[in-house]
Structure formats: structure tokens, C-alpha cells
Amino acid sequence: MRNGTAVLPESRQDPAVRQRIEWAAVQVFADSEFHQVTLQQIAKAAQCSLQTLYRYYGSKEALLSACLHHGLEQLAERMLDHLAGIDTFRDRLSKVFWVVLDFFDRNPQMGRMMINSVYPGRWGSDTTPGQQRLTELFLSVLGEGQEQGILNGQVATPILLDFFYGVLLRISQMHLLRGRTGRMADQHGVLFDMLWRAITV
Amino acid sequence: MRNGTAVLPESRQDPAVRQRIEWAAVQVFADSEFHQVTLQQIAKAAQCSLQTLYRYYGSKEALLSACLHHGLEQLAERMLDHLAGIDTFRDRLSKVFWVVLDFFDRNPQMGRMMINSVYPGRWGSDTTPGQQRLTELFLSVLGEGQEQGILNGQVATPILLDFFYGVLLRISQMHLLRGRTGRMADQHGVLFDMLWRAITV
Amino acid sequence: MRNGTAVLPESRQDPAVRQRIEWAAVQVFADSEFHQVTLQQIAKAAQCSLQTLYRYYGSKEALLSACLHHGLEQLAERMLDHLAGIDTFRDRLSKVFWVVLDFFDRNPQMGRMMINSVYPGRWGSDTTPGQQRLTELFLSVLGEGQEQGILNGQVATPILLDFFYGVLLRISQMHLLRGRTGRMADQHGVLFDMLWRAITV
Amino acid sequence: MRNGTAVLPESRQDPAVRQRIEWAAVQVFADSEFHQVTLQQIAKAAQCSLQTLYRYYGSKEALLSACLHHGLEQLAERMLDHLAGIDTFRDRLSKVFWVVLDFFDRNPQMGRMMINSVYPGRWGSDTTPGQQRLTELFLSVLGEGQEQGILNGQVATPILLDFFYGVLLRISQMHLLRGRTGRMADQHGVLFDMLWRAITV
DNA sequence: CATGAATGAGCTTTCATTCAT
């Protein structure tokens, strides 16, 4: 990936334009696979020129990353927001579950984009500090649960995380792929109960 | 996707060449993302000419699909093989779980290829008859379990499948991404117990 | 060549700014080929903004032309200045020869600019009234010489001009390209003698 | 000038294609200035694709250079050919004069290309071994003439060369620019006489 | 006026795909 062009400092960028571009890009990336998408399509959808895309992001990959990060950052914010004030252990995890389902219910295009244009291998790397903090927070909560004897201590903590995310993402993903209408968040209760049974002792 | 070149009928193809090409392709697709891979790389790795790739597969996408299908076909076969003679309901599901973990333990490159070069959106579509049969079989088994009151009947049957696959694939995937050594199949018992608790009543 | 920006009438332009810009432009055009030069470079060298360049000249080509014309206009003025009061035919031509050599000796950057950034095809067209008058004057003088039987009448008058300019420009040019130090004007005597022998009967 | 792409070894190139491309390129470069010409125009004129141009030449500059070199190489060959068997000093120089005039008479497009698309600054550098040998040969002949007391010894030998080339090129150039019909070579006798008077003692 | 952002055009590169030998 060549990238000699320094991406402009944010100071030289109009946030409204960024917003518009990323919104358009998400729509396009949601509809076709990453390498089927041309930057011309995105430029047209965002009503800006090709060069503006390069000026703001530097490359197609970087634009995708920005869309992804921006979306996940929103998710992370929303998560912290919703967790505030919830103390019960079970309730916290339940809330996490709900926030994610709700997020994809509200942002199906973001979900489609992840399905169509993000290789799973990218999921792990390429994360913003915000997301890393969230993961660490999550891991520490799960680890704590194991220590308190509430959660299953027979497996490594990341495995618990895998149960959580694996189910969450698969369910959200397949919901979109199957073209189902209706909100997954509505089934949150029964789904979380199942997951809770899996990870508790 | 232009495609004027007729792909040879399988009858006129040398299975050994197919084997060699696909094996090489899996190695290459496992190491980089799909669109970072060039067909030249694959041709070199398979010690054949570019033209042969086109003769046998017709396109880069088709080659990837062939690798994927071939791998999954093996998995399906192995699955049916192992399920033979197991009657207990729990044991059947447990076996399915084990076969998948074991498959990725034995074929890490196949797993890496899926992570690096297959968009999740592809997972659903683009399946061979063998895989569809397997999924249908699986769904019918799970549905049966719900009818018998063993499995949770509060959710649609495909949701149970999502729990299964979501956890399985996520665990296999993250095992590879985290670069862990050791076989996941060794933890099969405790992992399946967790999953079992999730999906049973 | 798009050009919506109205160039300011000269009346509203600051001659000092024009001066500064053109001086800077000549330096830059002298060092690299025309299309290797960016207007940013010139703006920086002239310590003005890009917009000012457009306001004053309208385009890159026009700026180059202005530099060229300005320089040649100086040459023309100087020429007329020096010819005043010289009556002998030979002396007039000799003076012309000297003034040109002297001009490039004094303005090597102007010479370099012509070599690096002006296509020979441009030399003929694209001239100011002042230069045309000079050429016409020159041609009439040479024609007169032919009529008087002093200059060779076997060739068309413009051919005599070609001898004159061809030798003059080539010598000035190569002096610069060969990186010689020292003034060509110092060799004026012997050089003009040679040329004189060529064009006289 | 970036140029990471190694130009293919000539072995991988079809001489007929090179021929066709260069012929087309000369026509196009002859009609407009270098940077007004797009490679698309040339590709269309040569009835090949853009990529073939890059495969064969690597860059627009390189293509122009190739056209130039190819033309000059022909001139050099023709020159050596015609000089063979001529012993008289004056005749040799006369022949050189004629060959150049004749060359531009026969290849007016080559001349136009030089006028329109080659900066004089390029003339000196960027030469092939063949041309350098020719220049050296020419210089040694002129130097010899000076030693023998035939040519003017008061100026450096390269100055004699400048007289020669300056007049030759200017005349050929202006002939084209003035749009004159008829061959310059026909006036060879009288023109060379003039030049001969200039450079002899 | 100056500044900075935006645009269109064209060079350059890479690669899937096709064609010819």
C-alpha cells in the first residue's frame, strides 16, 4: 500500500464534508464488496471529487478504515453511555448485548459494510484506542466475573469474550444476510439468557 | 468480470494439477488479503502458467471459491463420516463441534484464508450442494431438538444455528489471529458444555 | 486553458509587484523546464500568493510569455538606444551583434529560461509589437544592404536574418550550456568578422 | 521524473510496434507542444493501448527521447554514409551541410517535433553514443582545419561548430515555421558558400 | 489581496483478463 501523500491535518478539513463522505462511503461499501467499489462511485455518491477523497483519506483502504472506526467509535461511546449507572454484573453484560444488537438494528448499512467489505482478519488489528479500551474494560469485567466465581473459570477469559462477540456478530450478520425485517434487539431478553447460561458456572 | 475463456470440463482436467493449484492458492490466500494476492503469485507457487489458472477456474474469484468449496466439502465429508453411528442427541452436536475445531486445528491455512480473503457476506451464499445438505441436516436436527423440548424453543431454529456457528467460527478465528499454538479441539469438552447450556432449555 | 479569472487591467496593478514576480519567475524558469515548474514554486519565490499570479497574468503560459516579452522588450530598447547615431552599415550590424551578446552576458538567467522553458516554435509567434518593429527594421536594413550590393543578394533577405540570429543565439545558448565563464561580448570582434564575411558579397 | 518500471528489454518488444508507435508519436509531437500532447492521443494515433506505450517506453519523456534519438540516429547514419569517400576538406563540410538540410526536407515532421516539443536545453544532453561520436568526429575535423590554417584559428573549435549548427538549425527551423514549400537543400550551394566564407581564414 | 480548499485532467502503475504463438 503506497501512501506518500500525507493526509491533511484535521484542521484543514471540514467536518461536514468528512461526515458527508463517510456517510456516502458506508452506503456504497455496504452494497458491494470492497474491491468492487470504485472511488468514483463514492465520489459521486458524496458529491465531491476524487481528489477530495484522497485529500481527506489518502487511500481507499484508509477511507474504509475511517468509516469503520467512526462507526465503532459511535458504538463505543454509546456503550459507555448506557453502562453508566448499572452495577449489577449480569445487567452490565446484558446491556452490552443489547447495545450491540440495537446498534446494528439502527445502522444496518454499517453492518452490511462490515459483512461485505471488511475481512475478519481486519477486525482484530486496526482498532482505535477507544475500541481497545472498550475491549480491555470488557475483558477485565469478565475476568472479575471469573474470579468471583460467577463466570466459568475453566476457560481463558478471551474465550468468554469470543462467546459473547461470536454470538452477537453472527446473529447480527445473519439477520442482515437473511434479509429479515424487525429488530433483533427485541429478542434481546431470550438471547441474552441463553448466552448467560453459557458463560456462567 | 469478463470471461470469454471456456473453462475446461472437469473430465479434461488433471485432478493432480487441480490439487496442486488449490493447495498453492490456499497458502497464498492465507497470507494476504484477496485483492493483495496476484494470480502471478499463485501461478508461481503452483508452478503452472497463468493460462492454466484461467483454463481450470476462469477467474480469480472462482479460484478462491473453488479453494473454499473444496475445503468445506472435505469438512462436510468428514462430518458425515464422524456422525455415523452416533445416536444420542447431545453426542451428535458435540461431535459436530469437535469436528469443526479439529478441522481448523489440522488446516490452519484454510482458516487463515477464510479470515483474510473471504468476506463474511460470502459465507452464506456461494455454497455447494454438499454444504447446503449439511446445513439442512443440521437445521432439522436442531428443529427436532426443539420439538422434543430438549433445545430452547423460544427462538427460531436458525438462531440456534447462529449460536453454534458463531461461537465455533469466532473461537477458531481468534485462535489463529491471536497466534496461539496448541489445538482448540483439546478444549472441546468444556467449550461444548458451555454451548450446550446455552441452547438447551 | 480555462480562464474565468479576469486579469487585472495594468492600471490597477502594482508595477513593483509585477517586477518582483517576473524576476522570481525568470529564476525559476531558468532552472527547470517549464512543465517541471509549479506555480507554487514561483509564488513562494516571489513571496506572493497563487491568486496574485493569476490576478496579474491569468495563466502559467501567460506568465512565461510576460517574462519573455519583458526581457526582449528591454533588449529591443537597449538595441535602439545603442544604434542611435551609428551610420555606417557595418557598424550598425556589428552593434546589433554586440548588444545581443552583451545582453545574455548580463542576463544569463534570461538565457537559461529561454533554453529551458521556451520551445523554439514559440520564438517566432507570440511577439510584442516592439519586437516586430525591431525585426522589420532589421529586415529592411539587410534588404537595403542587398540592394546596395554590399550584402549577398543571392538569398532571400530572411535567410540573412537567419544567419545572424542562428549564430547569435546558438553561440549564446551553448555558452550557457557549456557552463563557460567569461563574457561572450569580449569575443565580439572576431565573431562578427566571421559573420560579416558570410553575409557580404 | 519517477520511473520505477523497468522498460522491457528489447527482446520482448516487437520492432514493428516500436516503429509504428514512434512514427505516430512524431506526428503528434510535431503538431502540438510536448505538454499539450496526451499519451491517449499518441495511443490512438498508434492504434495501441496506453499500457503498451508504458511497456515500451516507460514515460512520456522517454517516448519523446526515443523518437528524437531514433531520428538523429538515422541522420547520423546517413551522414557517415554520405561522407564515405569524400576526401577534400571543403567537400566534407559541404556534405555535412547538405545532409542536414536534406534530412529536414525529407522529414519535416521530425523538424516540427524538435521545434515544438524539445527544449533547446535538451539538445546538448540526452544524446546517444552515435551522436556523440558524430560530434566528436566533427569537432576533430574542424580542429584539424584550424591546425592546417584553412579554418579560422582565432576562436575555439566549438565556436566553429556553433556557426555550423546555429545556421543549419535556424534555417531549417525557420523554413518550417514560415511554412515555406520547396526544399532547402536546393539552396545548399549558396548557403554553404556563405558559411564557408565565415569559418575560413 | 491572501489563504486554503476543491476540481478536472492527465501521468504512472498494477493487475485481471485475453490473445497469439
Next chain:
DNA sequence: TATGAATGAAAGCTCATTCAT
């Protein structure tokens, strides 16, 4: 079949020129 050349498409980059503040 293998090889090498050709093509089209799109990424990536630079720059003249324009627009808005």
C-alpha cells in the same frame, strides 16, 4: 499447454486553475 505480449480498468498522484472566505 506454456509463454509473452496486449488491453481495460481503476488506484494513486501532481498540478493548473477556480472558488470561497
